[in-house]
């Protein structure tokens with residue numbers, strides 16, 4: 006007989022089996038990129054869009070800015086509450102590129118070929134953004150300088166650091182952790198940690 010997963014009661018803000026930390030742990034696979042000249046950097050928006058974009062660092066920084074406060078939840082068990090992020094709303098970027106009807110998924114491309122995937126509705130959610138500032142400080146290289154995704158309603162691995170490309174796609178394309186046993190969607194409140202959850 007299957008009794009389902011045993012879950013501890015939790016407050017409404019902290020997902021099951023997460024511990025709140027006030028630190029800001031650094032977690033990633035691969036190397037931290039350091040840029041000596043921001044001319045080396047660009048952000049590409051491509052795939053199922055009316056107009057593919059290649060934005061310079063200055064062009065990104067000059068887009069309309071938003072600020073959000075939210076909680077983040079890493080699949081390894083830490084949550085950090087009340088993060089204030091500044092950056093560009095994901096929906097704003099999508100609007101500028103003119104996302105086509107055919108786009109159903111978003112693939113975020115980071116440095117070194119690292120990717121993560123999510124349904125387009127999750128990317129276009131009001132709280133999803135590309136951030137350059139955390140709690141009033143420019144992102145450090147370790148935390149994603151110059152630009153990282155923040156998708157706070159999914160486990161934090163979906164929040165790609167060092168984003169260089171945003172691909173709108175008709176089909177889903179599993180990303181780095183998604184290929185390595187993590188859940189394809191990753192809702193922390195449903196504890197979708199691993200592919201079998």
Ligand SMILES: Nc1nc2c(c(=O)[nH]1)N[C@H]1C(S)=C(S)[C@@H](COP(=O)(O)O)O[C@H]1N2
Pocket residue numbers: 029030031032033034035079080115116119147148149161162163164165166167
């Ligand atoms: N490019 C890239 N982004 C990434 C990762 C990674 O390995 N590469 N790891 C993810 C994971 S598992 C987490 S928990 C967060 C950690 O962000 P932080 O180091 O700023 O806390 O980044 C996410 N973004």
Ligand SMILES: [Mo]
Pocket residue numbers: 032079080081161162
């Ligand atoms: Mo993570």
